[in-house]
Amino acid sequence: MSQSPPTKQPCILIVEDDFEIARLLAATLADAGLSAEIAGDGVEMDALLRRSNFDLIVLDVMLPGEDGLSLCRRLRADLTIPIIMLTAQGEEVDRIVGLEIGADDYVTKPFSAREVTARIRALLRRASYAPAERDSLKPLRFDGWTLDPQRRQVRDPSGARVAMTTAEFDLLLVFCRNPGKVLSREQLLANTHAGLAGPIDRSVDVHVRRLRQKIEADPGEPILLKTVRLGGYMFTATVEP
Known part of the structure; x- marks a missing residue:
């Protein structure tokens, strides 16, 4: 009987100038x-990214x-x-700015x-579904847009691929699976990256704002992704398989 090829170990790139912190984290990951x-810095990071493929930074x-x-x-x-960004204790500005520019999570x-x-x-689980789960996921379409859960790709009405962070993609997927429903911030976090990046209201709002910048014709006057006062958010588009 032939043996299945070994499963590739996910590889993490740790960019941290405190070697003891980085070494401890690497040992725990192992x-x-x-x-x-x-x-230890951006120069070394760039060199490693040119040489190897990583699953998370x-x-x-x-x-x-x-x-x-x-x-x-x-x-x-x-x-x-x-x-995932590492920030100093109490530096909320760094955390919010980090989410704004595309980080998926942060740790203080x-x-x-x-x-x-x-x-x-x-x-990693969110970024790469199990094969059986991927095979059952079919593309979803709304207002000319296409979201492909299997390939984790989003394409605009012209067919161009739109880059999204893991959190942004997961949010859009949750909205597409629940059109016309009011979803609270707690529900959104529970169904995206497991409520890891707090505080709840600020992190969800940041990701929603970034998502609007990518799918709305006018992010300042959103039509597809509405804010529901004291409720959360609602996706108003008609979604078709």
Whole structure:
């Protein structure tokens, strides 16, 4: 009997200039069955990205040279890879800005390496469904747009692919599966990246705002994705399989 090929280990890129923190996190990831490589700054990060493929990036905000926010913005312009940002305790501005420019989640320092590992696993699950689940997912269409859950791609009415973060794609998928329903922020987080990025209201609002910038003709006057006062959000488009 032929043996199945071994399953590829997800590989995480840790961009952190504190080697002890990075080493501890890498060791915890290894114990959880995930491989990791470490970069101390943006230059080392770029070199590793040219050499290897990664499934997720853990990115510290405070780095020598180009800071984490600038790196996140640059990465998101070209890649849809999930990004978790590490921020200093109490620096809410960094966290909100990080979400605004495309991070999928953030963790405040000091943090538990096991907590970060759990967040990584949750994002990896969202970014890559199990094969059986993928096979049963068919493309959804609304207002000329096409959302393909199997390939995790979104195309606009012209057929052009629109880049989205893991969180943005998951939000749009939840909305497409629940058209015409008012969904609370808690429901949206529970069905996207497992309520990892808090506070709840701010993180969901940031991702919704970014999503509107990509699918609405006028993000300032949204038609497809409405805010429901004291309720949450409602997707008004007609969705067809």
